[in-house]
Amino acid sequence: MSIEQYLVFVAISGVFLLSPGPSVLLSINNGAKYGAKLSAIGVLGNVVAFQVLIILSALGLGAVLTASGEFFNVLKVLGAIYLIYLGVKIWLAPISNSLNGKTIAKENTTPFTLFKQAFFVTSSNPKALVYVSALLPQFINTEQALLPQVVTLALTSAVVQFVIFMSYAVLASRAKDLLKNSKNRKIFNRFSGVTFVGFGVALGLSENKI
Secondary structure (H helix, E strand, O other): OOHHHHHHHHHHHHHHHHOOOHHHHHHHHHHHHHHHHHHHHHHHHHHHHHHHHHHHHHOOHHHHHHHOHHHHHHHHHHHHHHHHHHHHHHHOOOOOOOEOOEOHHHHOOOHHHHHHHHHHHHHOOHHHHHHHHHHHHHHOOOOOOHHHHHHHHHHHHHHHHHHHHHHHHHHHHOOHHHHHOHHHHHHHHHHHHHHHHHHHHHHHHOOOOO
16 A cells, blocks of 8 residues: 555545544534543544444455345444434433532443443444445555555554544533533533434435445
8 A cells, every 4th residue: 555545545534534423423412511531432432433343344244244235224223223312312311500510411421331322323333334344445455465454544544533533522622611501501412412313313214325
């Protein structure tokens, strides 16, 4: 893989990861509610899930799984249900002003919960698997050792994803003070909830192709 190909991979990955989607929205939601430090755990969940998809693609399993209409439908339904569930959960989240410097929402949220939510949002999106399976082979030179190339592309995508998602989370955390107001928090929860439900419905109704 040449330097030019590598830079093209970085550019394409950056554009894809910058695009608004469930994972980006979750990073924004976490950043606004819990701040940059805690939301970083959620971003790591997204990154780990995306690396799993890259490994599946490198092993050739990604193409096999995405070619299976039955698997695609199952993954799509699971992803849609989870996004709708997450949207309803956010909509119904308790509204509270700050209490001794903490919010009820923050007290009831653990780093593992944020990691798990982010991991599942990314890994259960079949279109992410299709995207990785279609993209990765384009940058693999079959005449060179496979492992170093996959490791390079995987680490690169991990860094790009972490930087982009954390940027979203940090920017959202700057507006965290606005959510100390109960009315603003309620509006934010309603907007986030409806958007997640919208993503879920759109995923569920989408056709079996990217």
